[in-house]
Amino acid sequence: MSGSSGFLDELEVDALTELVNIGVSRAASSLRQMVQRQVFLSVPSIEVISRRDAATLMAEREIGPLVAVRQEFTGAFAGRALLIFPEANSLALVRAVTGDELSEAEAADLEDEALAETGNVVLNNCLATMANMLQRPLEMSLPGVMRDPGPALFEIDAGEDDGVVLFLYINFAVTERDIRGYIAILMDLPSLDALKTLVGEFIQRVLGQGAAAEA
Template sequence: MSIQTIFLEELERDALTELVNIGVSRAASSLRKMVGEQVLLSVPSVEVVTRQGAATLIRERENGELVAVRQDFEGVFSGRALLIFPQANSMALVHAVTGGALSHGEAVDMEDEALAETGNVVLNSCLATMANMLQKPLQMSLPEVLRGDGASLFTLTDQHADGGVVLFLYINFAINDRDIRGYIAMLMDLPSLQALRSLIADFIERVAGDVG
């Protein structure tokens, strides 16, 4: 099944990828301070797809249930940010961020709390860095832990049920030698995507001016 991607100019995609990588690098630094361990975060690819496309991408890669940390963001562009992991990986993440000091029972009891805190650090750092570089602040909601499949996670709001796009990032986590794959998704409606594209154009212009 082909995935419907949203067309971006090559320069726009390059600039967006650069912004995302800087944001994720900052998120890794913040997470490193939180857990006191070496944290490696990389983004092998960035896609802009429909919400149905994002659900298909997840379904093609993950068979089981997913766990996600959700935070809404508001500003010149608004939407919902998700840090998504396979449910099977969530306990590995909890053990990684707690330094492996918890028993299995303690880790289960603390799972949602640890996931919410990790998601809060990663999503806030990533989005705040992108917003700063685009010179437009964003307001973030408190984190919420969700479980479900891709179709349920990529629902934006009822009024945008027929539209909207997802900025979909594959991420590789490595914390204290534990490899944990995951995804970051930013769900936006089409006006927010247009606002983001306008900010990216301004960013490209500023960078080009600095280089010149």
């Protein structure tokens, strides 16, 4: 994916992509420690699009029902973070992170709990890394699982239509299973403006460090 529909410029998108990739790398490390198995997470790129475009994109990519882990966050910028899987992949993820030691029925019983914990690890690492590198704290809510949420997936507040989505396509690989999914970070326009300001400050710090290193 590329482009940012006018919400962010190319340098801002590159900086955010770098921040998110660091966060996802840390999430993979945390998941490896949790499940004691090899875990790979990759984020090819990010895109900043409207909520309506995000819903359209998801409908085009995924025909079947979806499962999402949701966490709200507040701070210098605020919104909702989602880890989204096709429902067909969610049980495969649970079986992978539990080491295939559960029967199908047992895995189904623990599915929401395991999904919430996995989502918590991935989303917390992504957002905590962003917050740390942008030098601003964020508070995260407890995770909740949404099943087949349909159009409600990308809603921020009823009646609002000015929200944006930082949309990431990710690949999970756990014990040689490939499990595709998505990370979506929903924000309103004031929060996006706040994020743009912080990303700009981050870029200036990086450029300043680069200039100092060359001096």
